[in-house]
Each structure stands twice: as C-alpha cells, then as structure tokens.
Amino acid sequence: PSSLNIFHIEDLRGHGLFVMDAMLVYLLVDYFFGGKSQTHVKPEGRDFTLIQQRIIKTIVNLAFAGLSKAWEPVHVVNMQHVRSESNPQFAMVVSVSELVIAVKFQVQIEENARELFVVYPYSMLEPIKEKLYSGFISDHLEQDLPWSNRFKEQLQDCSVNAMVRLGTAKVRVRDVLNFAPGDVLVLDQGSNDPIDCFVEGLLKFQGSAVVQRGAQAIRVTRVLS
Structure with missing residues (x-):
C-alpha cells in the first residue's frame, strides 16, 4: 500500500x-x-x-x-x-x-x-x-x-586522506606465519623508482622520498591527471 x-x-x-x-x-x-x-x-x-x-x-x-x-x-x-x-x-x-x-x-x-x-x-x-x-x-x-x-572556496578547505605506497610484494601464507623481527621483505619498487601518492584512494602524484625537518616526506615530481 x-x-x-x-x-x-x-x-x-x-x-x-x-x-x-x-x-x-x-x-x-x-x-x-x-x-x-x-x-x-x-x-x-x-x-x-x-x-x-x-x-x-x-x-x-x-x-x-x-x-x-x-x-x-x-x-x-x-x-x-x-x-x-x-x-x-x-x-x-x-x-x-x-x-x-x-x-x-x-x-x-x-x-x-x-x-x-x-x-x-x-x-x-x-x-x-x-x-x-x-x-x-x-x-x-x-x-x-x-x-x-x-x-569552491569552502571545498578547498576540506580535509582528504593522502597515502604513499612504497611498493608491493607477493608472499606465501607460510612466510607470513614465520615472519620474525629482523626479516626483510623485498618490494617490487626500485630505490630510484618514483613513489606513488594516492589521495582518497586515487593515484594523483608521483614523487621521491626526502627528509623534511627531521621527518620523512615526499617531494612531488609528477602530477598525474
């Protein structure tokens, strides 16, 4: 009804x-x-x-x-x-x-x-x-x-979540269960490769790792459309 x-x-x-x-x-x-x-x-x-x-x-x-x-x-x-x-x-x-x-x-x-x-x-x-x-x-x-x-002006003051991905790796469950302090996980990212930067889950930038005022930071080297 x-x-x-x-x-x-x-x-x-x-x-x-x-x-x-x-x-x-x-x-x-x-x-x-x-x-x-x-x-x-x-x-x-x-x-x-x-x-x-x-x-x-x-x-x-x-x-x-x-x-x-x-x-x-x-x-x-x-x-x-x-x-x-x-x-x-x-x-x-x-x-x-x-x-x-x-x-x-x-x-x-x-x-x-x-x-x-x-x-x-x-x-x-x-x-x-x-x-x-x-x-x-x-x-x-x-x-x-x-x-x-x-x-538009108020929208620019909104906060968003930004995330940096250093790399990824595929491991077996057996290896995960056996992880111990001191073990090294090898990523698929080279030391000189650009680092992907995500905003709200979307890939927006690439950059390189730097140290800024004693803290780890990312210097943007490329803006993605």
Whole structure:
C-alpha cells in the first residue's frame, strides 16, 4: 500500500501523482515524533490513521513548495494538493495508454532509504515542452555563479586522506606465519623508482622520498591527471 496524492498545476491541464510508500510514511511519522526511524509494516487493508494523514499532508505541501521553486527557471507553477488516496483504483489520473513522466527521489533517514515518485502526465507538460528544450535553465545557472565560487572556496578547505605506497610484494601464507623481527621483505619498487601518492584512494602524484625537518616526506615530481 502507498500514499497516493493527486495534485493539479494551475494553467496546466490534468492531474499528477505524488506517491509515497507506506514504509516511508511510517519512517517519517516515527522521525517527526522523536523515534529512532525504525522500519514498520503497514497492515494490509487498513487506511492510514488521522495522525499519519496529517503528517502526509504536511510533507506533501512542503514537497509541492520545493517542486514549485525548482520549476521557476522553466515555468512558474503553483502545485495544489487535490486529495489523498490509498486505493489505486481511486487515483487513476491518466488512461492506460497515455504517456507519463515519472521522477524518482530517494529519501535517506538514518540508515533507511526509501523512494518517492512524482508522476506528470505527458499531456500536462506538453504546453510547456518548448520551454523545457530552451536555454532557460542555463540562464538561471549563470545567476548562481557567486554561490558556485563560494562553494569552491569552502571545498578547498576540506580535509582528504593522502597515502604513499612504497611498493608491493607477493608472499606465501607460510612466510607470513614465520615472519620474525629482523626479516626483510623485498618490494617490487626500485630505490630510484618514483613513489606513488594516492589521495582518497586515487593515484594523483608521483614523487621521491626526502627528509623534511627531521621527518620523512615526499617531494612531488609528477602530477598525474
């Protein structure tokens, strides 16, 4: 069972669907009331309670406000909640032969991930399809250039893990079990070969071993793309 929420967009024809499965509804209700967002199973054949219906309506209205704002670069829309259903027979917004556009979102709550869908009939979006193909979005993105620059500046202050690999070797389990202090493990790296430097697991640089201020260090000799 799912929460099927029918909506209408002013100036556009037809109705769309905002769909949340029962598991997502339970997670959100549990989260709103201070729970641990544990999973539950909705009993078959039972409608959502009044409290759950009120939470659903609140979530739907918040989602419609966010979706309306997301549509602004293309077309100003006003998404209106018409009604909610749990029986698919009462939520038929298109005929079986009509095309629809389904947008899937993933909602992550603690360790639980659930999906919700926004379904637009093609006939609803057909009057504005030319706007969808135009450059309205690119014009809007140019207005976000200051935000993009601030994001890049803050990103440069983030910490990352760097690792230097001196070399590798293949050994037998018997040898590993017999290792003792003083044993020498021969690596496949020559003493004059460049040393690989990894950033977050990706090979980014090569260098040579040096001593800097009494500590072992790597002097970068090559930057890899």
